[in-house]
Amino acid sequence: DIQMTQSPSSLSASVGDRVTITCRASQSVDRFLNWFQQEPGKAPKLLIYEASILQTGVPSRFSGSASGTYFTLTITNLQPEDFSTYYCQQASTTPYTFGQGTSLEIK
């Protein structure tokens, strides 16, 4: 199985800040890396697919990038609704695997 190592596991920030979450794959996943946001009690919501493509309707303050097996999710100008939990997921091969999650909290 491809292991996805996500960091940090938690992060405190303020409204208006810029934050970055990283995800490292244990082997190549090409650009088949997706990012999700999950609010308590709800299903994950797709934010970015193929490492850097913004899903329709997702604000442009979210962006993704890739370098080899390293992937980043960046959120600029944090808004109150962005304080949530984020997951990366590789879609290269089954079993599809997820990072452990990053909880983004208000400082």
Place this chain on the structure above:
Amino acid sequence: QIQLQQSGPGLVRPSQSLSLTCAISGDSVSSSLASWNWIRQSPSRGLEWLAKTYYRSKWFFDYAPSLRGRITINPDTSRNHFSLVLNSVTPEDTAVYYCVRLSGNGVLDYWGQGTLVTVSS
């Protein structure tokens, strides 16, 4: 608009079988582009992909190696839904279970509402 509606019991006894169904609207279980997946989430295991099925002139099935032998995913074209059966459950199978569509470009884009299944006597 694509929607996935899950149904099934929230409590299963240990050693029994867990059975969930996902009804699809706005797409077809026989789609030549999409595939249909089950994913679960628990505090101890995080998000875990379980199984998928898809139709490409014939039906294909793919399962998580850790569950192979205990799990079955079944498409039902007459009802446009798909189901999950997990046999011989233990408390470690307690989780929120989601049905999810995987789009033609490999993206988990539509999710069911989730079903909390508790394995307990």
